Amino acid sequence: MSALLITDIGLLVGIHPKNVLVLKGSAMGALPAVNNAWILCESGLITRFGSMDNIPTDLPTSLTSVSANGGYVFPSWCDSHTHIVFASSREEEFEMKIQGKSYEEIAAAGGGILNSAHKLQKVSEDSLFESASMRLNDMIKLGTGAVEIKSGYGLTVDSELKMLRVIKRIKEAFKIPVKASFLAAHTYPENYKNDHNAYIQLIVDKMLPQIADEGLADYMDVFCEKGFFSVDETDKLLDVAAKYGLPPKIHANQLSISGGVQVGVKHNAVSVDHLEVTDKEAVRCLSKSNTIATLLPSCSLFLGIPFANARNLIDADIPVALASDFNPGSTPSGNMNLVVSLGCIKLKMLPEEAINAATLNGAAAIQLSDITGSIAIGKKANLFITRPMSSLAYLPYSFGQSQIEKVVLNGEIY
Ligand SMILES: N=CN[C@@H](CCC(=O)O)C(=O)O
Numbered sequence: 561m562s563a564l565l566i567t568d569i570g571l572l573v574g575i576h577p578k579n580v581l582v583l584k585g586s587a588m589g590a591l592p593a594v595n596n597a598w599i600l601c602e603s604g605l606i607t608r609f610g611s612m613d614n615i616p617t618d619l620p621t622s623l624t625s626v627s628a629n630g631g632y633v634f635p636s637w638c639d640s641h642t643h644i645v646f647a648s649s650r651e652e653e654f655e656m657k658i659q660g661k662s663y664e665e666i667a668a669a670g671g672g673i674l675n676s677a678h679k680l681q682k683v684s685e686d687s688l689f690e691s692a693s694m695r696l697n698d699m700i701k702l703g704t705g706a707v708e709i710k711s712g713y714g715l716t717v718d719s720e721l722k723m724l725r726v727i728k729r730i731k732e733a734f735k736i737p738v739k740a741s742f743l744a745a746h747t748y749p750e751n752y753k754n755d756h757n758a759y760i761q762l763i764v765d766k767m768l769p770q771i772a773d774e775g776l777a778d779y780m781d782v783f784c785e786k787g788f789f790s791v792d793e794t795d796k797l798l799d800v801a802a803k804y805g806l807p808p809k810i811h812a813n814q815l816s817i818s819g820g821v822q823v824g825v826k827h828n829a830v831s832v833d834h835l836e837v838t839d840k841e842a843v844r845c846l847s848k849s850n851t852i853a854t855l856l857p858s859c860s861l862f863l864g865i866p867f868a869n870a871r872n873l874i875d876a877d878i879p880v881a882l883a884s885d886f887n888p889g890s891t892p893s894g895n896m897n898l899v900v901s902l903g904c905i906k907l908k909m910l911p912e913e914a915i916n917a918a919t920l921n922g923a924a925a926i927q928l929s930d931i932t933g934s935i936a937i938g939k940k941a942n943l944f945i946t947r948p949m950s951s952l953a954y955l956p957y958s959f960g961q962s963q964i965e966k967v968v969l970n971g972e973i974y
C-alpha cells in the first residue's frame with residue numbers, strides 16, 4: 561500500500577492527544593488545529609503531520625501526494641446511532657405528519673416501527689444488504705468514517721437474526737469500523753401486544769443466546785419509552801444482556817421523561833441516546849456517570865419534537881455526542897454535516913463543540929476513540945478534505961450543503 565501525503569491543508573482540525581478518549585465540559589469547546597499543514601498516512605494510519613514550513617524530506621519512496629489546495633482536513637464523522645438496515649422508506653407517514661399526526665398517532669394507526677417490521681420480514685438478506693450498503697456509501701461520501709447500526713425492525717427471532725447478519729456482512733464488506741446493536745426491544749410485535757412478558761422471554765431465551773453464540777452484536781439497545789418498554793422491562797433486558805457481555809446503548813427520553821437515563825446509567829450504559837425531553841434528575845444522574853449523552857437533532861427537526869438541551873448537558877460536564885439516527889420513520893437522513901449544523905443552530909453548540917461531538921465523542925460512544933475520531937499519530941487515517949473555507953465556522957454555517965471534496969479511508973482516497 562502506497563503512503564499518502566496531503567499537503568497545503570488550510571487547517572488541519574481535531575488534533576487531540578491520542579490518550580484523550582472523550583471530551584466533556586469546557587474541553588468540548590477546544591478543537592486544536594494546525595494552519596497551513598501537511599499530514600502523512602502510512603499502512604492505513606496517521607504517522608506524521610505538521611506545518612508546511614517544516615515539510616519532511618525523508619518521505620516514503622512509494623508515495624501518493626495530494627494537495628488540499630487550502631481546503632481543511634477533518635477526522636471523519638463517527639455516526640454512533642443509526643438504523644440503516646430497513647426494507648423501504650415510509651413517506652406515506654411523512655404525509656400524515658405534514659397533516660398534523662404525531663409520531664405516537666402514526667404508530668397507533670399501524671405505521672411506525674411495526675410498519676417497517678412488516679416490510680422487513682418479507683425482504684431477503686441479500687436485498688437488505690444491498691440497500692443498506694447503498695445508504696452507507698452515501699454516508700461515507702458525506703464524511704462518515706465509522707458507524708453503529710441497529711437491528712430492531714425484525715421483531716421475530718428469524719428477522720432480528722437476519723438484520724444482524726446483514727450488519728455483520730456490512731462489517732466485512734466496508735473499509736470503515738462498524739458496530740452492531742441488538743434492538744429487538746424496539747416495540748412489541750402485534751402478537752405480543754397483550755403479553756409483554758412473553759416477548760421479553762423470547763428475547764431472553766431465543767434471541768440473545770443465538771446472537772451471543774454467533775457474535776452478532778456489540779451492544780444491547782432498548783427503546784425505553786412510554787408505550788414501548790418500561791423501566792422495569794428495560795432493567796430486566798439489560799441485566800440479561802450483561803450476562804452475554806453486551807453493554808447498553810439505549811433510546812431514552814425521546815418522547816417523555818421515561819426513566820431511561822437512570823436505568824441506562826444503572827447498567828453503565830456506553831451512551832443514552834435522544835434526550836429530547838430531559839429533566840434535572842436525568843442530568844444529575846448522567847453527570848455522576850461515564851455515560852455519553854448522544855443527541856440526534858435531525859430527528860427533532862424531522863418529527864417536530866423538542867431539541868435536546870445540549871447546553872445543560874455540557875455545563876453539567878457530561879460528554880455529548882452527535883449522531884444521525886438515520887432510519888425510515890423519524891430521520892430519513894444520514895448526513896452528519898447537517899447534524900453538525902443543527903447541533904449549532906438548534907442545540908446552540910459552538911462549531912468546535914459540535915465537531916468534537918460528531919468525531920471524538922461519537923467514536924467514544926461506540927468505544928472506538930482509541931483508534932479513530934481525531935487526528936493523532938497511530939490513529940486510523942479516516943479523514944475528509946473540504947473545499948477552501950473562510951473559517952471553521954463556515955462548515956456548520958453552510959447548512960444543508962457538503963463542503964467535502966475528498967474522503968480518505970485507511971490512508972487511501974475513497
Ligand atoms: N425511537 C425509536 N427508534 C427510531 C425511530 C424508529 C422508527 O420510527 O422507525 C428513532 O430512534 O427515532
Ligand SMILES: [Zn+2]
Nearest residue numbers: 641643811885
Ligand atoms: Zn434510534
